[in-house]
Amino acid sequence: MKAIKSFIYLDEYKMYSISSQIFEGLTEHIVNYKVEEEKEMEKQKGEEGSGRILGDIIRKESGTHEKKFLHDYSYTLFEDKLIKDNKVLLIDHKNAYNHLDDIDAHSFIKVTGKAVFNDIIAITKTINGFKDFYKNFTYVQSFSSAAENVIENKNLPKTKSKNKQTEHLMIDGVEVDDKFLKSLAFLLDYGYKDQFQIQILLPLGEGEIIQSSRYSALLKRELLQENEDMLIKKFSRYSEKNFTIFGMVAQCKKKSVKPVLKDLPPNNMTEAIMNLLAGLSNMEDSFIAKSDNEVIIDPISVYREL
Secondary structure (H helix, E strand, O other): OOOOEEEEEEOHHHHHHHHHHHOOOOOHHHHOOOOOOOOOOOOOOOOOOHHHHHHHHHHHHOOOOOOHHHHHHHHHHHHHHHHHOOOEEEEOOOOOHHHHHHHHHOOEEEEEEEEEEEEHHHHHHHHHOHHHHHHHHHHHHHHHHHHHHHHOOOOOOOOOOOOOOOOEEEEOOEEEEHHHHHHHHHHHHHHHOOOEEEEEEEEEOOOOOOEEEEEEEEEOHHHEOOOHHHHHHHHOOEEEEEEEEEEEEEEOOOOOOOOOOOOOOOOOHHHHHHHHHHHHHHHHHHHHOOOOOEEEEEEEEEEEEO
């Protein structure tokens, strides 16, 4: 029995755009499923049945009331067709190490494994309010411990009044101050904005100390099937369940060495601007450059197989 897909993300535009090319005969007006229904559809020239079914689904979808289950079924046809045509590299924890050199040869990739969700908005919000959060969290913990002692009729030691909170916190023996937190929040906001990212980490080999390959995809929040906060609360930031990312390979090669700029004054404005851009690019790499063991995926879907 074919696995059931539970979608958390689906880029319908990309799916239908590619579908119009792999299923011959789907025309532009069919891809745009929100416009008024056309009276006639062009004759399907693709594989018998598949293109016609997909075309009918998109035609029925026309109008203002979207039926998500039709998109889901369209996607099943779409993915099955690409896999059947050997256009998709399938990767999971069993074969990740063996397919590292094959990634660049494939346009589409399907990766399955435990997921990590990175919500920059939530992280930045936590950092900005970290001092207040930590102070109140420790207070509630102390109050709960005192209450337990009272309930158990234990003698409580007299506590001295605490001095006014300073700008410094001690967390696991490390001093953290407001300036550090504000600087960290600024860098996250500057470098990552409101990104919502999913990553799947798969082991490269066996043994006690092993490297991992990382498959990363940035998700558009408006295309998530449910609220991102609820998603993380359901499955945890580090998921216990397997997730699948399906999409197009965007970056997979090791970082190339950038040319070193000569330490000479520019001859003209164009060279000056190019030197400035090169410097900014190096700084930007601190935020967006992929690691050597990372594959960047342009996602079409993210789902769980049940």
